[in-house]
Amino acid sequence: MTKIEMVNLMKQCVNPHKICRVFFKYGINYWYYFPLIVNEKFFLGAEEDDFILNGYSIRRFKDMKKVEIKDDKCLEINMLEGTVDQLIIPNVDITNWKTIFSSLKAIDHSVIVEQESLIEDECQFVIGRIEKIFNNHVYIRGFDADGVWEDEFYKIPYAEITSVTFGSRYVEIFSKYLPPIK
Structure with missing residues (x-):
């Protein structure tokens, strides 16, 4: 994916809140984030792990390989569990x-x-x-x-x-x- 494609995809997930699966050049695993603030260089996301929010991370787009919107049962469960309602933009x-x-x-x-x-x-x-x-x-x-x-x-x-x-x-x-x- 190009950087522009990743930035635009993450911007789509800010409002309404959606989960992104993010792959980085330096990792063999992926991370799940609710993007909260996005610009051309960085994103600030709430980390999601098994329907629980675990703080915030700020990461660079230049370190990313790929982003996917995770618009599936997990997002539905996060909404039903109130996880999405707990999101606070720092x-x-x-x-x-x-x-x-x-x-x-x-x-x-x-x-x-x-x-x-x-x-x-x-x-x-x-x-x-x-x-x-x-x-x-x-x-x-x-x-x-x-x-x-x-x-x-x-x-x-x-x-x-x-x-x-x-x-x-x-x-x-x-x-x-x-x-x-x-």
């Missing part, structure tokens, strides 16, 4: 990575920032708080699996980012139990 400006991180910092969400790849050694994953935002990179203060804040910030160039996730069950619940930053 106040995030998806113009570019700088505006994305500025918006997320303003609403004070912990985030997961990823560089995904089919080559395992090229994958990066940082979970934490947005600290400093610049034109070409962002600094994230990460925390580890024991809930300990890292002393050093991670400098992440925007060119390496494939996705930013916020509002997921894991991030939100884990963040409640983190100690204050000293």
Whole structure:
């Protein structure tokens, strides 16, 4: 599929809400999203997994291979279960990575920032708080699996980012139990 075809298909799914099955160049699996905000470069979608919403992801169209509208029994069940009614469009400006991180910092969400790849050694994953935002990179203060804040910030160039996730069950619940930053 061309990028234009994918952008237009996702725009069709914003209103009324429809589920998209999205395939990425760096993944062997696909993801399900309700697209909420779409521009020519990015989309912000609510992730759907077995009739449950699990936060939001912002991803680049240039990383996508294909998009399919999943207008089937699953959408019907999501509507009957009230999943579609739970969709909330977050106040995030998806113009570019700088505006994305500025918006997320303003609403004070912990985030997961990823560089995904089919080559395992090229994958990066940082979970934490947005600290400093610049034109070409962002600094994230990460925390580890024991809930300990890292002393050093991670400098992440925007060119390496494939996705930013916020509002997921894991991030939100884990963040409640983190100690204050000293």
